[in-house]
Amino acid sequence: MFELALSEIARHDRIILHRHEHPDGDALGSQIGLRHILLENYPQKEVRMVGDGPGRYAALTGFCADDVPDAFFDGALSVILDCGAPRLVSDGRYALAARTLRIDHHVFSGRFADVEVIEPGFESCCGLVTALAMEAGLAVPPAAANALYAGMVTDSGRFRYDSTTAETFERAAFLLRCGAEPARIYPALYEEEFSHIRLRAQLTMQIRFTPHRVAYLYTDAAAARALGADAFTLSRGAVGLMADIRGVGIWASFAETEGGVLCELRASRHNINPIAVKYGGGGHARASGATVPDRATAMRMLDELDALSGGGDARGD
Template structure:
């Protein structure tokens, strides 16, 4: 943390990236860090870049940055495990690169790394970077970081929630922002998402061991007028069913391959994801499948993995 702060103080221009298809933690950590740096170093130019995700517009917007702006600048990438997932390839053209993340450090990119796999979220790491180094937090930075922690812990439901996570969230909650309003916004979705969720519940394939899968095709997304990023809203839905222990949501992409969102209540699944062009946390991972046969292979691996875990 001290080395990161030294680098931050050494640069007048800082550009912050996060991963593609952002979730609340990606945006919370990215925009929360932007707000912290703007608050504590008003003389510096601090920007956040990437795609503006419409469903998360309530968290904030990205900045417009020209290609020339990256020359000689400090670049920070948050909440992104590997380089192919970084939103905006211009991160490579900066002067110095810092990685701040909580995923397994399989791709140790960057000139300086702060990776804490015991943290619930990148937002928790950013919050403690500020809190433990006497950096001033604003109500807005607290709101953003709180949203990131809530998002990646599933409202403090997931096993990654530690006493430190709760303590950090409590300290953020001391700031003046509408927590109830924020949580309502994060928990709300449009009717089309509700309809897709109904489709998921009606069409889940559940194995005897408690592994479930569902396919969301391009045709289905068009029928509900739903984008690929919006399908993330139903990822946790199968886990609410008591009988389901592990599940995978196969989302067909425009080129025909499937993006696979994998979740588990107890049995680690990230090693399976790594075998299929993916990775992630032990209980929350993503992968890619390029054929019907590979779809079936992933499903069978999840079944075998759960059986081994239950022995």
């Protein structure tokens, strides 16, 4: 699966690691994990990381973007991780590199790298990076194992989502043997201040339902200011509040920002990805997102989710 990817890595002495903007645990974990693997196995290579800040994952990952001048891209390889579209790449200078490699598990929506390893059946991009290391017999130091395990945990919903397979657990076991520490990782991921618990309670009271039982939250700009929460918390961070409501198969969060309305869509059995793509977003069959210009557009998206929810048990993978 990884022959071409490994060949590109082997023949470039300068490598820049990218991932999607506004990173989650999987984006950061795959980027940081791959960096540690490359430095462990190819100490002669110069490996740099670029991208915006880690947000709530700062304490876990220790991510710090490198200062990479444009000249560093000349003759180099840019590796794009966990990113399904060119407009979402954090640091668009990947186009300056001599060669580009993409490793991703999102639904394929078009090629934009010279070499691509796209496997939507994987639970996470961290799982893909782990599989690459296993296939190639690369050493995985503990720092890489921790980063990759954290990404697997977050993108699989703590190994609950239907993308979790027997192979997922085999890769997780491999990372444990390489030094991953779940007892340290889980508190770093999921412990929170009481103020965040109180915020979740406030948001829970605002959950509403469409006629066909789509659960949703809509947080307008005024409410966001009153709550004092950032856009990530009110969008991707809030959508999980509705994940386990009995009788709900689709749920969504909408949060107004200066740049538009952030939309996070989730489902237990329907394929919501085509709706996200229609509105300029993308992702996975059961977890997708988009940014739309205004509330009216967000409500049209919600109407389409409601129609999908009322259409029966179709699982359009």
